[in-house]
Amino acid sequence: MRLHDCLKLVRAEGIDPAYFPKIKDEWQRFLAGEKVNKQMVPSEVIESWERSRSYGIDPYGTDPHPVNLSGKEYKKLQEILNKYGFFFERIVELVEQDGLTLYLNTVDGLNYHLFRSGGMSGHASLGHCNEKTVGTTASCLAKLYNQPILLVHPYRYSQNYTQNHGVSAPIHNEKNEVIGALGLGFEDPRFCLQAYSMISFIAQAFDSLYLPLTNGYEKHMQKIIDCMPHGVAFVDERDTVQLYNNKILELLKIRRKNNIEGELNKQLARLGVGAGFRDKQEAAVTCAEIQVDNEKPYKLILLKDRLEGRKPGIFPSPEGEGKGLFTFDQIIGESALLKEAKKVAANVARTSVPVMIHGESGTGKEMFAQAMHCASPRRNGPFVAINCGALPGELVESELFGYEEGSFTGALKGGRIGKVEAASGGTLFLDEIESMPLKDQIKLLRVLSTGKVQKIGSTKEIQVDVRIVAATKIDLLKHADDGLFREDLFYRISTFIIELPALRQRKEDIGALAEYFIKKLALKYDRGKIKMDPVFVDALLRYYWRGNVRELEHAMERAIIMLEDGETLMLEHLSPGIQQAYRKRTVEKLVAETVQTTSHRQGLLELAERRVIEYVLELVDGNQSLAAQQLGINRRTLYTKLNGKSNSGREVLDA
The missing domain is CATH 1.10.8.60 (Helicase, Ruva Protein; domain 3)
Structure with missing residues (x-):
């Protein structure tokens, strides 16, 4: 087995976790001096283990790599950061996400963190990281074999000092010499394939500082950027798009037709990344203008999927459930009531207690639920939402708890997991929970009490770890008093109640x-x-x-x-409704102001009436026929009122 064969093990949801204990068994055999199964462990990894052992690396060591740097080493690192800092700054914007570490590893093995998520475990941000200090790592192998490397945690020689998986790719100077490696560390094995594609792209983008976009290179780059989760485009010094991926066409809603490049140029210029761009970021757009030595500059454009106001994670959650979630920063408003709701929600997000969100329709209950998930320790797990009111009562049970094959007529072959099980390790959002049938409330109560779920047609209970966030627009306790909701479930799911203000x-x-x-x-x-x-x-x-x-x-x-x-x-x-409401409230305001500012009560009614008529005439540009229609009187009556004459006859209202 070779190291590149690891990619074949990666499925859409990542490497099967059952594979990891098998690798660890082989690692222990190696430490015991026994023969390692080369069908399980890549030959490159075995060779690295042998070198690591010869260097005297402690396979059970927990100390981070040493940080005592010589002046020469520090100077060399500083030269790299000064020369390529503009590039690293732009790449950080791409990977600035919880659960990730982006690092630079120099050719001498000096490791420097360019970005590190606050929640990531691992070693210090600066120090030595090579086979002679910590044993087998992704960056060591990437530099040695001059190719991108995926290294899952069990392949490390010293397995205790970090629990992260890693991907790394070499970077080169203008002479095509390896000057180091860029790498990503992450804890979730589901991210392996996306991380590998991303670090390959980043390294190729770095190398492109020196390589012209020749036909051969362009073909290679195209394959890489097509794997990217964001829209990518390269623009030359004439602001003409030279290279792009399908994702950027999708985000900008450009259909496959003639003159795609022309339409793409037009759209990018409208977003502020064409001519006259001055190193800025607009909404979801990041654009870096890059120039090396005396070469002509070009732009690397990244378009993130935030056009709908949502900020996705760099990697999608399983089954797409957690993609494109809102964060608290994206909830717009500075009112005291909204700030208080955000404060309470942010505080409780750090825990796993059940939460009830109460608010009228359209106040953003699911938005708050998503923001709480993103601010919680479960942020890397799935966010699964279900609207209990949108499902027929008889389907709620199967949707929530799943079912086994043959459990009822129409059941899918192989059965189906429920939303509760799908949300394990993350958050389950139950919208309009008041619509949940009573029989299903009992099963949900059991899930909350035992942490286990039982599918329809099964006798087996499945352990789950799920955080419940429920939402309702009614008084749920009154609903319980009326016998329509279980009171014991209400108290279970309402440890915290967050009140969302109406607009x-x-x-x-x-x-x-x-x-x-x-x-x-x-x-x-x-x-x-x-x-x-x-x-x-x-x-x-x-x-x-x-x-x-x-x-x-x-x-x-x-x-x-x-x-x-x-x-x-x-x-x-x-809409006509909003216009009518505005005019009505304006008239009410005019009448109120007239009453407040008039000292003589005699003639007050006539004065208020005249101000209303003048206001309506102004709205219709003096057209008396339209004004009469708006006021609900005939034109003769309007004329009489305007001229201050009493109308002895009874006013005739327009039909």
Whole structure:
């Protein structure tokens, strides 16, 4: 077996964990002087183990690599960081994610962490890391064999000083000499394939500082960037796209047709990464302008999947359940009520206690649940959501708890795991939990009590470790008093109750939300800069928003569609309901101001009436027919009121 054969062991969800104990058994045989099964352990790893043993490395050692550096070593490291710092800074933006460490390992074996997640275990951020100090590592083998390396933890010679798996790839100077290796450390074996693709791309991007985009090299690079989870494009000094992957076309909604490069150039220029780019980051776009010596500069563009306002992890969670989750930083608003809700949620996120989120429809209950998951120790596990109200009652049980093959008519061959089991190690979000049938509430209560789940048609219980976050828009305790929800389950899932404010309770956030939706929808509909008229903003602030943030988003989308070719959103672009509500509240305000500012009560009614008429006339640009229609009176009555004459006859209302 050779080291590159390890990639064949990697499935979509990572290397089978059952493989690891077998490798450790072979490692122990090696330490005992017995023959190692070469079908289980790559020959390169066995050779590295032999060298590590000859260097006297303690296979059970727990001490990190030494950090006593000579002045010469430190100077050499500093030269590399100074020369290539611009590149490392950009790459950190790509891997800046919980659960990852990005490091540089020099040709002399000096290790330096470029980025390290706060939750990562492992060695110091600076020190010696080579076979002579710590034994077998990914970076040692990458430099030795001059190729990208995937090294799962059991392949390490000294297995106690870190529990991380590793990938590493060599980097070269202008003479194509190996000057070190870049590597990623991570704890979750499910990330092996993605990490290998990513570090291969990063190393190739580094080497491209010296290699022109020849046909052969371009072909090689294309294969690499097609594996990337983000959109990637290379742009030359004329701001012309030379290389790109399918992901960037997907994110920018560019269909496969003629002149793809032209459309891509246009879209990137609109995002601010074409001509005139000045080293900035806009929304989901990162662009690095790179120039080496006197060569012509080019740009490396990374487009992350955040166009919908979501920040995905670098690696997708199993079955895609955790992809594109919100974080607390992305919950927009500075109102006191929202800040308090975020504070409570952030505090409780650090624990595993069940949480109940209470709020009206459209207040962001699932957004908060996702943010709590991302801020929790379970962040690298799955986030699984189920809307109990969206499923027929008879299907809730099978969806939640799963079933065995043949357990009922229509059951899938091989059975199916339930959402509870799928969420093990992570978070299960139960939206509209008040809709869960009582019989299923009993089974959920047992899961919470025992930490075990039993599939339909099975007698076996499966151990699960899941954090429950439930959400409701009703008074769940009253629901329990009415016999529609189990009171014991209520107290189980409501250790913490987080109250989300309605949008009308935090009107100071409406402006920021509207601006956010404009940016998001402008991308969706390929629009330029869009402004809001003050009256438009005032209408948003005065509206009741029964549907909360969701209703606001829909209102903004309608307005942008109705805007057509214009640049400024006006009152008439809003729905008739919002326009009518705005005019009604404006009239109420006019009447109230008239009452407050008029000292003489005699003639107060006529004065208030006249101000209302003047306001309506202003709205319709002086058109008396339209004004009469808006006021619900006929034109003759309006004329009489405008001229201050009493109308002896009874007002005739328009039909």
